[in-house]
Amino acid sequence: MNSPLTPGIAANRLDTQTLAQNFADLHAPLNPHEAAVAADRCYFCHDAPCITACPTDxxxxxxxxxxxxxxxEAAAMTIFDQNILGGMCARVCPTEDLCEQACVREMAEGKPVEIGRLQRYATDRLMDKGVMPYTRATATGKRVAVVGAGPAGLACAHRLAMLGHEVTIYDAKPKAGGLNEYGIAAYKSTDDFAAKEVAWLCSIGGITIENGKALGAALSLDGLADDFDAVFLGVGLGGVNALAVDGADKAGVADAVSFIADLRQADDLTRLPVGRNVVVIGGGMTAVDVAVQSKLLGAETVTIAYRRGREAxxxxxxxQDLAASNGVKLMFNVMPKAIHGNGAAVEIELEYTATKDGRLQGTGETLRLPADQIYRAIGQTLTTDAGLTLDGGKIAVTGAGRTSRARVWAGGDCAAGGDDLTVTAVAEGRDAAMDIHATLMEGA
Known part of the structure; x- marks a missing residue:
């Protein structure tokens, strides 16, 4: 599997059994006894700070x-009433920064109630029955187009369908799910859970998904606005920021999002090539996901290079600790200066950084690291604005996702103002659906 241009990149670094162990469920599900013990630690606070910390309330x-x-099962309904993708959020939500960080047990003892794992226990118990517990209201005769089958679009579609509307979801990818299907580390969502969740969610009825259709010339916002009573945009951020340094076009340099998507869709991980020396540029969860998975695939050295300090x-x-525990080296206050090699990446040159007069800048001091595979995880960008007003490079919204165009709403990563989190996208999709419903039913 070695390429003449990329001699350090190869498949079959580890055997099938080792890879299966490496990519097993990050957190094994709780059994009934473990769930009971974990639940018993909750103080059941009347004015619970964990609720305030949850974007879906x-x-x-x-x-x-x-x-x-x-x-x-009743617990699952309490969750799903607010967050229909509660099963996935239990797996991928950064609970350590949200509900669990706000937990009174965390503040008093340094060990919070395991809210995320308890949420998974409850939602899995209900979803495993294979029955959609919600029913559709009487048909309203209204039709809504949802563009993007990610968390925001799915949450919006389910709530609209439950309220009696007919929903058509358009998505550019071959599979629905958005980042839940294509953009999450494989060890966080195992056993094809994202696809199972989509099928379960859509079993409410009234939802049609058309894949391979992206917003653009063939699927215009004008056309959708003419054909439907309302439109919700949950298109995410499809573009990847470029690495503006010499050598960024060499073989072995790629974007992190594509790597994660390829890994998530791979039928055989032994066939997925990985470098001996991998460097990931960035400081977000995508950078960590790429770095950890590169190590799990068999890379010898993996380094995350971030231009600011750890706290940023x-x-x-x-x-960060997960990355370190898997053998990933974290380097702070370094930024890429050049990528060296004859046609293919061999080394990356990094420059140390410092903040002076409130601005981050290079110090002039550099170092080089061996690097035959380099991933950029330095942010994503909106690929289409559909002629709508923007705010900071994203679609400007007011209230529950209303855009600058009447009868068009937006939510999730493509919309301005929110955190780029699955749980936030779900909340925005749900709230937009309620606003769409209220708007469509005015005077009815």
Whole structure:
């Protein structure tokens, strides 16, 4: 599998059994006894700070009490009423920075209630029954187009379908799910859970998904606005920021998002090539996901190079520690200066940085690292604005996702103002659906 241009990149670095172990579920699901013990640690606070910290406003003490009293299916309904993608959020949500960080146990003892794992326990129990617990309201006769089958679009579509509207989801990818399907580390979402969740969510009825259709010339916002009563845009951020240094076009340099997508869709991980010396540029969760998975695939050295200090990384401290525990080296206050090699990457030259007069700048001091595979995880950009007003490079919204155009809403990563988190996207999709419903039913 070696290429003449990329001699350090090869497949089959590890055998099938080792890879299966490496990419097993990051957190094994709780069994009933473990769930009962974990639930018993909750104080069931009346004015619970964990609820305030949850972007979807799940009544966390209530669902934990329901688990403690032996009714996990009721707990799941408490979760799904607020977050229909609660199963995935239980797996990928940075609970250590949200609900668990706000937990009274965390503040008092340094060990929070395991809210994320308890949420997974409850939602899995209900979803494993294979039955959609929600039913559709009487048909309204209204039709809504949702562009993007990621968390925001799916949450919006489900709530609209539940309220009696007919929904058509258009998505550019071959599979629905958005980042849940293509952009999350494989060890966080195993056993094809993203696809199973989409199928379960759509089983409510009234939702049609058309794949391979992106917003653009063939699928215009004008056309959708003419054909449907309302439009919701949950298109995410499809573009990847370029690495503006000499040698960035050499073989072995790629974007992190594509790497994760390829890994998530691979049928055989032994066939996925990985370098001996991997360097990831960036400081977010995507950078961590790429770095850790490169190490799990068999890379000898993996380094995350971030231009600022540890405290500025958008990846949580938990994610940073996860990377370190898997043998990833974290380097701070370094930025790429050049990539060296004859046609293919061999080394990356990094420059040390410092903040002077409030501005980050290079110090002139450099170092070189062996690097035959370099991934840029330095942010994503909106690929289409559909003629809408923008705010900071994203679609400007007011209220519950209203854009500058009447009867067009937006939410998730493509919309301005929110965190780029799955749970935030779900909240924005849900809230937009409620606003769409209220608008469509005015005077009805």
């Amino acid at each position: 799940i009544d966390i003490p209530l669902f934990i009490r329901q688990i403690a009293t032996g009714t996990p 990384m958008s990846a949580s401290r938990y994610e």
